[in-house]
Amino acid sequence: MGSLQLKSIRKAFGPHEVLKGIDLEVQDGEFVIFVGPSGCGKSTLLRVIAGLEDATSGSVRIDGAEVINTPPAKRGIAMVFQSYALYPHLTVKDNMGLGLKQAGTEKAEIDTRVAKASGMLSLDPYLARRPAELSGGQRQRVAIGRAIVREPKLFLFDEPLSNLDAALRVQTRLEIAGLHRRLKATMIYVTHDQVEAMTLADKIVVLNAGAIEQVGSPMELYNKPANVFVAGFIGSPQMNFIPAEKLGQTGAKTIGVRPEHIALSRESGDWKGKVIHVEHLGADTIVYLETEATGLLTVRLFGEHAYAPDDVVFATPDRASLHRFDANDRAIV
Template sequence: MGSLQLKSIRKTYGIHEVLKGIDLEVKDGEFVIFVGPSGCGKSTLLRSIAGLEDVTSGAVLINGKDETLTPPAKRGIAMVFQSYALYPHLTVKDNMGLGLKQAGTQKDEIDKRVSKASSMLSLEPYLARRPAELSGGQRQRVAIGRAIVREPALFLFDEPLSNLDAALRVQTRLEIARLHRSLKATMIYVTHDQVEAMTLADKIVVLNAGAIEQVGSPMELYNRPANVFVAGFIGSPMMNFIPGDKVADAGAKTVGVRPEHLALSREQGTWRAKVVHVEHLGADTIIYLESEQCGLITARLFGEHKYEPDDIVYATPDTGHMHRFDADDQAIR
């Protein structure tokens, strides 16, 4: 449906540079997620693609055509916002079809597209209702349906699940994934939630302070982070970082070990530590340890384990899954 190229996108507000020369290619049909901490520029980048922000320099190409100066309504994109932005006095059907009506689309065509979208999103029973009569998840589906009926080149999502409770987030995440497979559409999605990023994306773009740190598939970023920032941002609980001089033959300033790659023993091991806190999650047990050598480290054990605060244990890293980083915090391959 649509491809996207960003060429040296910069955005400044006065002396403050928000986007620092972003280069990115999104292929037709890809699901790409921008992820990063608050203030990293991910929403500004999405709004720049939509045309809701004027870029200071650079080019936005959609389907190979330079759309940098094209008004938002003519870019062939549809955007789903964090706030549902539904008209309270209109029915679900009229909310979904309003953009087409304003564009002069024939009524029969509007009805056809609304019917198709409502079927995909299981909204048929609610077409005559108004937003106040819907749950948060249903309202978000209406907002997504309003985007679908436009049949855009690009779907843009700006933290669409952040207003939903945990159960609804999971349900709506599954619906968005199913929708992507069904439409085979190009989707660009902004979130601060790495679980959303890891479970939905074909490709993740990790942003930090207005620049791209790494682009890759979820498991590429998880297994081969380019630097300390990506290694610490992707994965929950986050990766343990240990000074290289505390690890034999490390040859690195910093060594990273994910919590699931630490084995615990009560008898012997590499680092002696005291249990600080234990989280019993059923499927997993998360154990926080204080080590004289390494400071605070985290272990993730599969299943239920009977450790208690103040227990003395020994943590041993899996040397086959260590990540090494140099003095500039870049990965040593």
């Protein structure tokens, strides 16, 4: 079991309030990801859950038990950091089992748990090696294995893929997703990378300036953002925002349209403009254009398209996919 309830969590460093009353419920077995810009409080919130930071006020319950005054080692959590934090003089096997050894677990039980975790993470060939003999991806798998052997109630991940190159990030992301399915464990994961969030999470928590902007599944946040902040943060390239008055729209302050929900034509369309830059990505073509009606507009086209700077084009949005926001930047349903 690994449910989590946060109630009115506040954290201040002197006069600076980093967390401003966080309320959140995580169900047993959920994969929940905290996202948000740098400085929004996501890592601080994870550290409060772990007990590595003391909350200024509020309640943290794990499986219904209040742990706000419980030391980290007794909370039933295991944490994987951005840095691997492996002991260089110990083998992979000893690194993975060290926490259990320090807790007084019998050697036979340590060997059993290490073997099980090693099998899950394909680390069997490396058990006798030391960290210096491993790649970055292998070291991160050892750090994850060290967490698995503890059989915690909660797995906490703090930007675990940040030190890996692009290919290893994808590979390790797949391994973490598979691990979650096999373990059926509760995982809370912090990242600034929305691709990680969209591809891994059951539930995403979008944080901004110490407060929760929205909680929902990846597609809920993509299709029904609660406000301009969430709409602009989720999705790549970012949603286009156009003052409603420029489009003659009433009852709204801002109109949002995602780049993939705009069609381009050389012959006709709603908004006439000039191409200012094109990114040819193979699978996609990203076209940036300037139109009198909208200003700068980003358009995402699937596949390869032969647009070039200074081309005159016409853009037409999918009317059914427009997002409308009020004067307070809240979505209008």
